Amino acid sequence: MTEGAQRPLRADARRNREKILTAAVRVFATEGLDAHLERIAKEAGVGSATLYRNFPTRETLVEAVYRNEVARLCDAAPTLLATEPPLDALRAWTRLFLDYVSAKYGMIDALRAIAATGDSPYGHSREMIHAALSSLMDACVAAGTIRTDIGPADIGAALEGIALTSASPEQRQRAERLLDLTLDGLKTRP
Incomplete structure (x- = not known):
């Protein structure tokens, strides 16, 4: 694998990522940017570690x-x-x-x-x-x-x-x- 290339996500990881993105839209729309990322993880039905593994910062989550x-x-x-x-x-x-x-x-x-x-x-x-x-x-x-x-x-x-x-x-x-x-x-x- 070349430097900087990423492995394709497993199906479960892809589903978790999609659930996080969907939940983030809802939570940001209702609570604004002050919403806790843990709230987004809970809404998505994933753990905080899963959220941070996919999106290490609030900015990376918002951009995604x-x-x-x-x-x-x-x-x-x-x-x-x-x-x-x-x-x-x-x-x-x-x-x-x-x-x-x-x-x-x-x-x-x-x-x-x-x-x-x-x-x-x-x-x-x-x-x-x-x-x-x-x-x-x-x-x-x-x-x-x-x-x-x-x-x-x-x-x-x-x-x-x-x-x-x-x-x-x-x-x-x-x-x-x-x-x-x-x-x-x-x-x-x-």
Whole structure:
């Protein structure tokens, strides 16, 4: 094995890592960054040693959670397109985008602190999200269900605006209504 290369995780270790990341999203969203890591381990159903073996610091956990949420959002696009009509896939993905933003806001202070050290947890996330949104919109255009004069950058800006104003859990219904209005404005008209 080359220096710096990592062995693939065993199936149980991979499951534990996923449980930790899922629990961390929930705990950070409800308790903020002051949440105790032991609380996250308990919520995940693993011991503290397992959590620290996977994520030796709070910063590594926050960064891993963020990257996992971006990957989950972006990986959903092809899955949705394979199982739903394009416009329904786009609609479902916008709901996942709200979930992603809610998770991100629960960790925003830590993400900023990590970025201030010179490490960028954001990396290529904006490009990845743009590519996922583009694939959904391209499928809708090909199906003739949305207008061709509005691009992914415009819809991305609209999604970000909706998320900034209405992404908190108590505003979820409002956010979904705004998403529906935005998507209805995209539809082709006879």
